[in-house]
Amino acid sequence: MANSLPAALPLLELDIMKTFIAISETGNFTTAAEAVFRTPSAVSMQIKKLEDTLRVPLFRRDARSVTLTHHGEILLSYAKRMIALNNEAVSRFVVPEMNGIVRLGAPDDIGELMLPGILKHLSETWPQLAIDVTIESSANLHRGVEEGRLDLTLYNFLNAVRADPAERVMTERLVWVGKKHGQAHLKTPLPVSVWDSGCIWRTKALEELTKSEIEFRIAYFCGSHMGQTAAIRADIAIAPLARFLVRDDMVVLGERDGLPDLGSYDIGLAVRKGASQPALAVADYIRSALGDLDMQPAAAVAA
Numbered sequence: 001m002a003n004s005l006p007a008a009l010p011l012l013e014l015d016i017m018k019t020f021i022a023i024s025e026t027g028n029f030t031t032a033a034e035a036v037f038r039t040p041s042a043v044s045m046q047i048k049k050l051e052d053t054l055r056v057p058l059f060r061r062d063a064r065s066v067t068l069t070h071h072g073e074i075l076l077s078y079a080k081r082m083i084a085l086n087n088e089a090v091s092r093f094v095v096p097e098m099n100g101i102v103r104l105g106a107p108d109d110i111g112e113l114m115l116p117g118i119l120k121h122l123s124e125t126w127p128q129l130a131i132d133v134t135i136e137s138s139a140n141l142h143r144g145v146e147e148g149r150l151d152l153t154l155y156n157f158l159n160a161v162r163a164d165p166a167e168r169v170m171t172e173r174l175v176w177v178g179k180k181h182g183q184a185h186l187k188t189p190l191p192v193s194v195w196d197s198g199c200i201w202r203t204k205a206l207e208e209l210t211k212s213e214i215e216f217r218i219a220y221f222c223g224s225h226m227g228q229t230a231a232i233r234a235d236i237a238i239a240p241l242a243r244f245l246v247r248d249d250m251v252v253l254g255e256r257d258g259l260p261d262l263g264s265y266d267i268g269l270a271v272r273k274g275a276s277q278p279a280l281a282v283a284d285y286i287r288s289a290l291g292d293l294d295m296q297p298a299a300a301v302a303a
Contacts, residue, residue, distance in 0.1 A: 010053050014086055016046045017079040020058070023047065024076050027065045084288035087281065088125070098278045099128040105141040105153030106133070109225045109242055110267065114154070118286060125285075129278055137199065137223070145270045151279035152271045154286070158200050167268040169290045173243040174201060174262040176253040182235040185253050191219035193228050193237035200265060205240035208260040 015036075022032035023043070033043040051058055058072035068076060106115055115133065122131060134144065138155035145153050154169075178185045190209070194202040209216050219237040222228055228239045232250055240262055246252055253259050267290065271283045 012050070012053070012082070014082065016050050017082050019043055019046045020050060021076065021079050021083065023059065023066060024068055024072065027067065029066060081288045084284040087284045088288070098126040098281065099130075100276065100278055101130045101132050102276070102279045102282050103132045103134065103149070103151045104282065105136060105144055105150045105155070107138050107141065107154070107156055108135050109245055110154050110156070111135050112225070113244060114290070118289060121285065121289070122282060126278070126281075129282075131282075137196070142270055145272050148272060150272065151275050152269060152283050152286075155268050155270060156200055156265055157268055158204060158265050167270050168266045169269045169287055170267045171264050172267060174204060174240055174265050175243050175246070176205075176238055176257075176259045176262065177232055177241045177246055177250050178238040178253050179232050179235040180249050180251045182232075182251075184232075184235050185238050185257055185259070188215060190214060190216040191237040192216050193220035193222065193231040193239040194218060195223055195228075196221070201240045201242075204262055204265070208262060212260040214258070214260070 019032065019036050019038065022035045023029060026032045026035065029043050029047075030040050033040045036043070038046075047058065054071070054075070056071040057069050058075060060067045060069055111133070119131060119133075122129060134141065134150060134153075136144070138157065141150065141153040141155050144150040176185075184191055192205065192209070194205065196202070206216075220228075220231040220239075222231065225241065225245055228241065229245070229247065229250070231237045232239055238253060238259075242265075243252070255261060269283060269286055269290075271279065275283070
């Protein structure tokens, strides 16, 4: 039987991946060259070699900036995961006894779905490392990193409200959710369940309702997504939720139901300046884990 395996594929060099990431984050070859301690000409040669290897253009270049092509966007996810996996592997040998405390933050929605797997991996990989978890609102968590109270945090943010585009680790849909076979979405004014005024989901939802001239009232307040799902299940209100939080007894509502599209939001990872080596290693793992995660409704994830 003829061998159908393809010829050996070329190997991507980690040094070039670091350069590629630096250019994608700075949008400038010269600035990226300074970040990776190379000359601009050496950086240009690295990218040409990478594009020749992959046989696709990775950047769009104009007089003012450099942006990723579609192929570049795809490669960026792989590049970050390659660097994270390399750091994780090396740290198992170079710093096998990682210990101390890493202060990690997460909003409750991300915490419920992602933290169990993250904490399990960290416990198995670095058993001497203690993780101090804080569950809070995204705004307070990001502030906690800036003020040095947290070493790193996951947080939710919208495209128009981002502290640093380089912090984005994944994107998810924001949708209207109601009780399956419920009646709340048929009422006038529309009963809506929301968080406090600092919540980006609340801001986006109320802006879109106002823009669409839909009469609504705030029927329920709660600072956690568990409280939001309680209101949905009681059929007293509908709420804006991440698509991955939709359960089997809920339904996604949309334009066919007279509701405006809420688009997407980003999940970011902020790391404290001067963070310890253990904290940086945890951050690298989280970037890799979220890069691999194909977001599905919570019911499907739990199955």
